[in-house]
Amino acid sequence: MHYKIDGADHFATIDADTFGIPAELIVRGMEGIKTLVPDVVKMLGIPASILRKFITRSPAYVVRQLVREPVNAFIVSGVDGVPVFNALRQLANMRAGRSPEELALMRGLVVSSNIYTGDEADMQKFLNDVAAGRSGWDKFMGKLDTMALQADSATRATIYQDGLKKGLSEAQAQFRAMESQNFGRRGLSPSMQIMNTLVPFFNAQIQGLDVLYRSFRGRMPYAEQLEIQRKIAARGALLFVGSMAYALMMQDDEDYKKAKPEERYANFFVHIPGVKDPLKLPVPFEVGLFFMGLPQALVDMAVGDTKAKEAIKAMGKLLLNSAPSVIPAAPKPILEAFYGQTQFGPIESEREKKLEAGERFRPQTTELAKTLGGFTGAVGVSPLMLEHFVRGYTGGLGVSLMSVLNPLLRSGEEGAKVPLGAAKQPFIGGLFQTSEGRFYIDRAYERMDEIVQAQQTYKDYIKRGMPDRAAAYAREKSDLLMGEAMAGKFRQKMGELFAQERAIAANPRLSEAEKERQIEQLKLLENNYAKQFYAITDRTIPR
Incomplete structure (x- = not known):
């Protein structure tokens, strides 16, 4: 029996005859105590499994992993070289079947990820595929999983290659x-096992926080x-200063300024010639927020038009999103629909809510959602809400697959389709990143809500016979109370512009x-x- 201790290979010969215990039982006993997950939990975990598969099979997942993970390894694992370039070169070798590093990792049972963790369920699935054969669709899905x-x-x-160059043994x-992100580590806590079943990528987030803690310690x-702590300090400082320089440079970029602060701090925007919308390069989840997101927030507060409370x-929000979620995937979209809000913002805007449910859609809304929304709108479920449910259980890939039916379901009454960025x-x-942005508009609507709340509070004090309290409140909130007329005008003007936009999109003569x-x-x-x-x-603002 072969096994490892601190990375070193060991083996043992089991004398089953002396003790009268079959060798396979001894090996099974050394696998550790298995946590039994109740069948009802397994059933509730099906939506999480489906969502995880859809997300990892999306082309965007591959691109993000090739940007985010190499930068994370550059900081917390002390890997030398150009992060993204090295990973792209390794991927090219893997796709061509000439990567000795990939073979070495597979022989050492090091390969584990969000797709394959090497646990008993994965092994059982592979054995079933081998025994039953795979259909054409399964083979296609297998290729996406392999990618x-x-x-x-x-x-x-x-x-692995960096370790060999620095004198480590194989x-x-x-x-x-393996320890750079060990997806095989699950612990013995039944609660953690259950959460890992119910919440997609729960174990990945736990392992990410664990690696960050161990790296800093x-x-x-x-x-x-490998001088990892020294490299964390040096490279972190380099990224911190570089991110501040980037944020200063982007203060004249309209696409950057129109993006929400959480979109800016979680990504670097890169303009591509001939493409209106900038490319988003995501920062690593945990360490990237400190060394790459925080510097941007500091610059925005110092020289930009972002308020401290907004930054x-x-x-x-970003820190909360990087922490392991505790909401199971099964009820999450339903809960979000009930409150009308996701972690990224409202499902439907205030002006969209003023329309009938069946008419709540956007230029990029799929024709299938519009068609079904014509029926579900009678019970208050809009096309936007339908896409929210699809996205909640299948990720962005599910909505993209719905768009395949657009040419078949489009009526053609509106004439030419509005080009999508x-x-x-x-x-x-x-x-x-959409060049339209929502930061200025969302902030203005929040200010309008503040004005309405201030007016209602002031009037309530008057109605309750509290003139002194009302006068003190009026002095404190004078700027908001004086903005009542402007708030009404703003709401009216934005509604008119929204109506004009819909009319233009539906005009068959344009x-x-x-x-x-x-x-x-x-x-x-x-x-x-x-x-x-x-x-x-x-x-x-001085006036």
């Missing part, structure tokens, strides 16, 4: 690569020999280019009007 697995393994292969290099494998709120395209849209031009002008007016309204009602 995602290799994207996950590319960074491990880089870590076993030590394999152990270091110098407890990663061979940390002293702090955005960083809080790269950020709204199926399958690849998640890789881009060409595709003309629709795009007119809608872009309306979007510009919306953002400028929102900025103007916010500036007038902001008492912190």
Whole structure:
């Protein structure tokens, strides 16, 4: 029987005759105590499994892993070289079947990821596939899984190769690569096992936090020999300063300024010639927020037009999103629909809620959702809500697959279709940041709500016979109370612009280019009007 201790190979010969215990029982006993997950939990875990598969099979997942994981390894694992370039080179070798690092990791049982963890369920699935054969669809899904697995393994292969170059033995290099993100570590806690079944990527988030903690404490494998703590400090400082320089440079970029703060701090925007929407390069989940997201927030507060409370709120959202979720995947979309809110914002905007449920859709809403929404709208379920449910249980890939039916279901009454930017395209849209942005508009609507609340509070004090309290409140909230007329005008104007945008999109006499031009002008007016309204009602801006 072969096994490893601290990465070193060992073996033992079992004398079953002396003790009268079959060898297979001894080996099974050494596997550890298995936590039995109740059948009802397994059933509730089916939506989490489906969601995880859809997310990992999306093309966007592969791209994000090839950007996010190498940068994370560059910081917390002390890997030398150019992070993303090294991972891309490893992936190219894997796809061509000439990666010795991949073979070494497979021989050492180091390969594990969000797709394959090497547990008993994975083994059983593979054996069933071999025994029953695989259909054409299963083979296609298998190719997508292989691509995602290799994207996950590319960074491990880089870590393994880096370890060999720095004098580690093959076993030590394999152990270091495995511990960079060990998906096979699950512990013995029944609660953690249940949460891992119910929540997709729960174990990945736990392991990410564990690696971050051990890296900062110098407890990663061979940390002293590889000088990991020194490299974390040096490289973290380099990324911190570089991110501040990037944020300063982007203060003149309209796409950057129109993006929500949480979108800015979680990504780097890169403009591609000929593409209107910038490409989003995601930062690592945990360490990236500190060394790459926080510097941007500091610059935005210092020289940008982002308020401190807005930047702090955005960083809080990102930190909350990077923490392991405790809401099971099965009821999560239903709960979000009940409250009308996801972790990224409202499902339907305030002006969309004023429309009948069946008419709540956007230019990028799929024709299938519009068609079904015509029926479900009678019970208050809009096309936007239908897509929310699909996205909640199948990720962005599910909505992209719905868009395949667009040519068949489109009525053609509206004439030319309004061109969609790269950020709204199926399958690849998640890789881009929409140039339309929502920051200025959302902030203006929040200010409008503050004005309405202030007015209602003041009137309530008067009705309850509290004139002194009302006068004190009026002095404290004078800027908001004076903005009542402007808030009403803002609501009316934005509603008119929204109606004009829909009318242009539905006009069969306009060409595709003309629709795009007119809608872009309306979007510009919306953002400028929102900025103007916010500036007038902001008492912190000198006037």
